[in-house]
Structure formats: structure tokens, C-alpha cells
């Protein structure tokens with residue numbers, strides 16, 4: 393296995409594969425603000441003890457809001473384009489369920505370049521609950537998968553997860569800041585090996601490794 397410091401290939405341009413692309417700066421700030429408000433709404437609905445009258449009124453308001461914005465609809469597979477500081481482009485699925493900028497069903501995960509890979513800080517609310525007071529293991533795996541795939545992508549090698557291995561070392565708390573880190577550890581032909589961790593207060597709560605298989609841009 394070899395470790396490459398530099399991307400082994402140019403990131404493929406999704407437009408060449410018939411995918412639609414939205415530059416990040418074209419996403420209205422009102423939409424990202426609405427996404428945050430809907431996340432708060434989901435948390436409120438999940439935990440509310442409001443009475444029937446308030447619930448009925450809230451339901452009517454939500455139905456009216458849904459009606460108001462449902463007239464137009466973006467393509468399901470649209471990608472968001474971000475421009476790196478060096479001017480090259482990076483792509484992510486706009487409505488990705490783990491980190492899609494316009495998807496309120498995703499947690500507020502914002503992975504950023506750090507050191508030799510990616511890093512994020514995230515606090516998960518009760519919407520992501522598994523055992524009482526703790527984050528659901530499936531969501532921990534999903535967040536790791538996204539960070540690992542993102543690390544490969546950020547290194548110029550976007551692809552699909554072929555294998556994901558997660559070890560849960562200690563319970564991951566809700567309502568507490570978590571650190572997510574991931575990096576490429578090696579490559580072999582189209583195979584990209586990645587590893588990453590979730591930490592709370594510096595202690596690893598979960599760690600994962602994955603095999604990503606790079607998109608075959610040769611067609």
C-alpha cells in the first residue's frame with residue numbers, strides 16, 4: 393500500500409456525468425436559516441408536552457409553511473460545489489442525510505480541512521438519541537462514514553464506501569461537544585483507506601476505518 397501526499401487524480405466534474413451542480417454561494421441564506429429552524433422544530437416536536445390546542449395550531453402552521461415552499465423542487469441528486477482556497481472545486485451531495493447543507497434531516501455537521509484531513513465539532517440533540525442520554529450508534533457510524541468519505545473526497549479521491557468498520561469505545565453523550573476527525577491513510581489503485589474518530593473531552597468514544605473505492609472517471 394502506498395500513501396500519497398497529493399491527490400492521485402483530478403476530482404471528476406459531476407457535470408460530465410449529467411449531475412446538476414449548485415455553487416455554494418447561490419444557496420440563499422434564508423434557506424440555510426430555515427434549515428436551522430426546522431432542525432429546532434424537529435427537536436421541539438420530539439420532546440413537546442404541549443396540549444392538543446397548541447399542537448393543532450402548530451400543525452396548521454407547519455402545513456401552511458410546507459404549502460408555501462412546495463411549488464418548486466430541486467433535483468434529488470444535485471451536488472453543491474465549494475471552491476477550495478487553491479481555486480479547485482470540491483463537491484458534496486446537497487441533500488446528503490449526514491451533512492447536506494439544505495437537509496434539515498441531517499445533523500449540523502460541518503467538516504473542515506485540518507492538518508492532514510478533516511475535522512468537525514458537533515453537538516447532537518435528543519433527535520439523535522439511542523440509549524437514554526446517548527447518541528444512537530447508527531448515527532455515530534453515519535457521521536464517521538461521512539467524515540471518512542469526505543476525507544477521501546477532500547484529498548481529490550471521491551468515491552463510494554465499500555467497507556466500514558466501527559468500534560464503539562465509550563458511550564457518546566448527547567448535548568455535549570464532540571470532535572470528529574478523519575484522514576486518508578493509504579491508497580492502492582482505486583482503493584482509498586481512511587480512518588477517523590469521534591471524541592468527547594479528548595476521549596475517543598468511537599473510531600472507524602473504511603475502504604472507499606474511487607469513482608472511475610475513465611468511464
Ligand SMILES: CCCCC/C=C\C/C=C\C/C=C\C/C=C\CCCC(=O)SCCNC(=O)CCNC(=O)[C@H](O)C(C)(C)COP(=O)(O)OP(=O)(O)OC[C@H]1O[C@@H](n2cnc3c(N)ncnc32)[C@H](O)[C@@H]1OP(=O)(O)O
Nearest residue numbers: 404406409483484541542550551552553554555581605607
Ligand atoms: C461516476 C462519477 C461521478 C462523479 C462524482 C464527482 C464528484 C464526487 C461528488 C461527491 C462525492 C459524493 C459522495 C462522497 C462522500 C460521502 C459518501 C458517503 C458514503 C456513502 O454513503 S456511499 C453509499 C454506500 N456504498 C455503496 O452503496 C457502495 C456499493 N458498492 C459499489 O457500488 C461497488 O461495489 C464499489 C463502487 C464499492 C466497487 O465496485 P467497482 O466495480 O467500482 O470496483 P471493483 O469491484 O473493481 O473494486 C475495486 C477494488 O476495490 C476492492 N473492493 C471492492 N469492494 C470491496 C470490499 N467490500 N471489501 C474489500 N475490497 C473491496 C476490489 O477488490 C478492487 O480491488 P483491487 O484494486 O485490489 O482489485
